[in-house]
Amino acid sequence: MLVGARVAQGAAAAVVMPASLALIRQAYPDPRARARAIALWTVGGSVAMAAGPVLGGLLTDLAGWRAVFLLNLPVGAVILALLIRVPRSPRRPAALDFGGQLTAVLALAGLAFAVIEGGHLGWTSAPVLAAAALALASACAFCVVEARHRHPMVPPAMLRDRSVAVALAVGFAVNAAFYGGVFLLGLYYQQLRGMSAIAAGLMFVPMSAVVTATNLVSPRLSERIGRRPVIVTGQLVFISAMLAMLPLAAHTPVWLVLVLLLPLSIGGALAVPALTALLMDAVPPERAGTASGLLNSLRQTGGALAVALFGGLLSGPGGDFSLPGMRIGLLAVAALLLATAALARLLLPRG
Template structure:
């Protein structure tokens, strides 16, 4: 194997294999948003109550977030290739079950299982992607392209969902998944199934406690953020999450092979990347939710007008991560993360000036640093974890990263959603982002400057993929 800049890793990264991994994650994010526009049709067809209907959408998110850490441990134990392929096949089968759901309860149950399959796909696929590239620079660039492809699933979900519902009803939303999953399986079928020489046994008590903590936390934050905190349910859920987290900390000190391996926890720089990614996700989704309420409540905009107002913030997410990957390869993840978090501080500063008389242009201008922050911090943190996490815990590392991101999105809605004024949102945003900058700076890692660490361009890498395909 050759670790030179731009050289291919131990498993030749052809366009087919790379596309197979990217398409699988595209499918995961597609299903986080594709059902939302179909909910009115679901209610008419299944006779769902208004109370139960939203859970058809959020059940997927809760299950997905709650099982990410456990899925990472499973990936390390049984091999990322085997887990990824099995999860893709399960995702296709469960999508068919959701399409055939006879009641809202069956649909919600199917969405829970669908989220579990999605949770198994993400850490295993990123671990496989990292294994395709031996050189850190090539790996960082590839993750930038991967992030751009997968982000498009989140953005295309509402549009594709609307087209499918118009064409034949909500069940088509799920019937599109098996063909996408089959394509991803076909493209990635030649991947090997590398496993560490020393296989770590599963920490079943730790996995169970991590699932309880993450599911309870996500459920409580989503329920409280959307339905209010004046009821006991969200508070009880958060309390259960805290107790389970404390119990997890105690158990992890006593077991030989904890679900959060010491070799991962000991990496202060990786911990900082996980925190940075969680904060960037918190800020993005929290501000997105707050601006939605502000535009429709304070300015009286229609849902269509509001959606169009967010195009400048969401559309670049399909492109900018590619450049973030190049920046990470050139300057190192830590510098890119710090710059991205500084953009979050700038977005908060702009919102501080969004008083009641502020123009729409001033408010929407805050979208620019906000999207620059999310599209630099998250790909950079993902690349940092993929490059520097020990190989034997690569799945657990990606599980921890993505669990942090999912918890961050729920926290964003819970923390920023209830704030009545945009200057208050900006103040909280600045405070959280400054703290994240301090954490990221404390976990900084010296950047290699030798010539062999300077990667070739993205175009050169893509050209090699095309010729190897």
């Protein structure tokens, strides 16, 4: 039942996130105003990140983990009340691309299963290899289906646009780094340092404050020097965050841990508003929802795969926290960010 409810919750979030960004594209036709609105949109995630671990830890300690899911009820009610004041969006006919939907789901599900179970069952085990083969075959089938469909879910021409393709790749890498880092730190605080759930949650509050402030700075910085330098710089800062966490150990002073987390707080907060605004400007208004859905799908996939990767690497003998596994994961994510930073530097317009 829990797994089924989580599937429903994920499906609902997958509908809400792209629609919210498409509403911003509709409400702010001016690119400069839209960039600042997107920055405020990203701040919402920062505030949630600050409040989520603290409230989650508090509820888990006081009422059990089941109480965590009640947090969504009042938030959802407030959002519904606010949406009443939003003008209706224009509608246009769109055929359902069932083949594209099915092959995309199979590709992502196969990839996620292979990464999650690879660390437990072994990378050469039959289920993992079968899932990887399913992901590859489904991805190839997706490309064929989209190329032949009259009204494809993801128009191939959109992906051939350099700005779109690079923004999607950077979104994947940035979320892999951020959510992988947050997941790693949560286990580090509780398993290696022996902190309670509440104490571990409180450790993320300073980081979230820095993220929120940097989100608001990003669009103004983009206006001054262009989006490409901001996106590249954000990824380079993220790389420094991955490398800065390599020396973490059980007895690293808490103040030093917080200092080392500054690059993790700043990197994504610089890059995400700029790359999101770049993507929204690169597509026509009627494709804003599609572009937003693609970006959020790849960002969530990057985060999920990073969590799965770190989950396998951080599990040492006897279930203990593995410092060598942590360092391997950090270096892998740093290499991914270096590749996408190079792509952004070479292929994106300066703006």
